[in-house]
Amino acid sequence: MKKVQLNPVGWMSQLSQIEVAQLQDTTNSALYGMFRNCCLAVLNSGVDEDDYEVLFAPYENFDIKLVRRERGVKIELVNPPEVAFVDGTLVTGVHEHIFAVLRDLLFMGNKYAFTHKSAPVDSVSITDMVFDMLRHAKALEGNDSLNTVVCWGGHSINLTEYKYTKEVGYQLGLREMNICTGCGPGAMKGPMKGATIGHAKQRYKAGRYIGISEPSIIAAEPPNAIVNELVIMPDIEKRLEAFVRLAHGIVIFPGGVGTAEELLYLLGILMNERNAQQPFPVILTGPAGSETYFEAIDEFIGATIGKEAQSKYQIIVDDPEEVARVMRTGLGRVKKYREAMGDAYSFNWSLKIEEDFQRPFIPTHQTMSGLALHHNQDNASLAIALRQAFSGIVAGNVKAEGIQHIKQHGPFKLTGDAKLMERVDTLLESFVSQQRMKLPGSAYTPCYTIEK
Template sequence: MSVKVVWPQGSMALLTQLEADSISLNSRGELYDLYRNCSLAVLNSGNLTDNSKELLENYQNFEINVVRNERGLKIELINPPESSIVDGEIVSMLQKHLFSVLRDIVLTNVAHKELLKLSSDKLSKSQGITNWIFLILRNAGALLADTQPNIAVCWGGHSISTEEYNYAYKVGKELGLRKIDICTGCGPGIMEAPMRGSIMGHIQQSAEYCRRIGLTEPSIIAAEPPNSMVSELVILPDIEKRLEAFVRLGHVLIVFPGGPGTAEELLFILGIKLLRENRHNPVPLILTGNDKSRPYFEALDSFLKSSLGDEISRYYQIIINDPKAVAIEVSKGLETVHEHRNLVHESYCFNWSLTIPEELQKPFEVNHENMSALDLHKDQEPWKLAAALRRAFSGIVTGNVKEYGIKMVAEKGPFTLHGDKEIIDNMDKLMRDFIAQGRILLSERKYKPCYRFEHDK
């Protein structure tokens, strides 16, 4: 048995007895399994996988123990992955990420309990969720009050070609040359490439620091360990809060090629932009890739127009094979956001004024019944259809890579999605395009769908 010890620093070096017990191996507290699995994912940073079941099975003998002693707190890692150790010590960045896990798992639950009290009389449920996200980001040090808008959120897939990775790297480098910070979902592939490029751009400009923020959530981090470029790791409680954190924290959104998860992210922001209340709230949105990515964006653009109407294209722009043009548009977008925040006296570091309805905030419990009950019909407001489609793709992601989703599909068969013929046919075509382009899973050569489509009778 191999045991390594790390010592948390700062405020996380001290925990109450109740907090320590909740994540303790000895007491098997209510948060232990969550804490253990997220810590294991962090220790696998840089290792390529997108299958949480596979990751957990490979390290069944890994445990983590929290010990309170006279010096405060120490963490014992029992049988950690060998890749996390150099010359007998846990890699420094991984130690930092371990403290992030400790912080977010413990403080998230404390913050939630406090906000539940406020929500009952002072805040609406929606406001309570947004305030909760703010507290998590603030506790993580992700919110810098004295800094002008400067964060480009980069969305995209893990299953990409070398050419697409290199293109995203070049975009990141152009952003770095303009000293623009990067925020991604922190996994491999597209989530790594712009961070790596941004570092090089910042170095060439002799910039002192390049922020590389990774936002994840427990079931995603278990399937996609953080890439080795992440410098600031934040774990949100669930996928909906993670998505909201992206659009509240970031200032410009860039979408690179991806799969169902990227479609989910894109539909989330389009659902927000379609709301009448947000028509004057700028959230610049750029879709970009290299020449070989053109079929991907053509398929995505066609799906969005067919499902949500041709006018949806005015909410985003597509730039093919021009990293410099992307960076220039991002810079323009940051200027627009800066001017708007000054005009309405909005915070530079957190977009409070953006309206996000509960349909996009409320966690969607993925199961066969809920997937079948999704309202995939055109006779509703476009933003509501976008929200329903977002949940559909979220369910597909769950069935593909999340441990409980994989188990659910194995036991009960594929999820069934049904609705208007046009909507269902659009989804079917898009997923077929994703499969043909190899954009679904890293761990399987031949993809077996976790879903089936049916037209309403």
């Protein structure tokens, strides 16, 4: 039996005795099982696998314990994966990520009662919690330079697309922009990798590679090794809010249903009339050959939530330098707006996010079949319903609870207007045919059926 003890790093190295006691109290709670699984995912950083059962199967004997010390708390790993070690020593970045998991899931999870009904539910309290978690993670420190670009895109992309994400990251890095992604592989890793080279060439010492994840998806998308600031939000809705509040601009690469979910979430917010004057640069980009992908996405957006939504983004194909230049110009407008509004540079308080975008959507057969997938509503409400539908498909594809739900009860059923469901079906089929639902080489069985 292999045991490894880790000294605390970062903010977790300075805890009071009461805080240590509170942490130890969580070892018998539902949070602790979540904490164990997230740590195991972090320890498998770099492993190309998005099936949690395959990832976790070899490590049934893995355990993690909290060891109380006068100065705080240590972590003891029992039978950890060898892939996390170099010549017997745990990789430094993985060490840091483990304590980020401890901070976000146990300390903050206990503070905000993630697994209890007393967790924040109203809009103001949810935003305050997102702010507090980012503040504790020190993600807001250094974010007042107005240079944080959030990059979204698929974990399952081809080599040409991956190289393109690196080139875009490189051009952003040359212009001293920092990168924030969902922290996994593919389009979440490429921009960070490219930016490190751009930063190195400019001797830019403040390079930030922020990864924001959530417990139910981290096993499918373990943090890549370049992430130097890891934040784990309690659910997908808090994760998405953290992205848009932290971001000064967003670049979206080709992806699958998860990327479509993120885009719908963002557009639904930007369509709110209270956000009409707020500059928020959004660029959809990919390499030559991705034109048909973006045409399909653009057509879907126009046909479902309208031309106003289409006006909120710009499509640039096969031109990384232009992406970086347009983003730099957009950040200038963001700076002027924040100054005029008196809003913080580090956290976008003035962005209005309705509660329907903040409340956790739990995908079950009942909630999925009950989604209002029809045009007899305003476009923002339809964006919410479509976002939830795609979120449920993500859960059925890669999240442990979603996969188990599908195994027990069969595929989710999506019903709605015939024309709308035909468009949804066409878009999803394109993701399947392009192998954007699972990693290349993995057989994909749809976790949904479309009923018109």
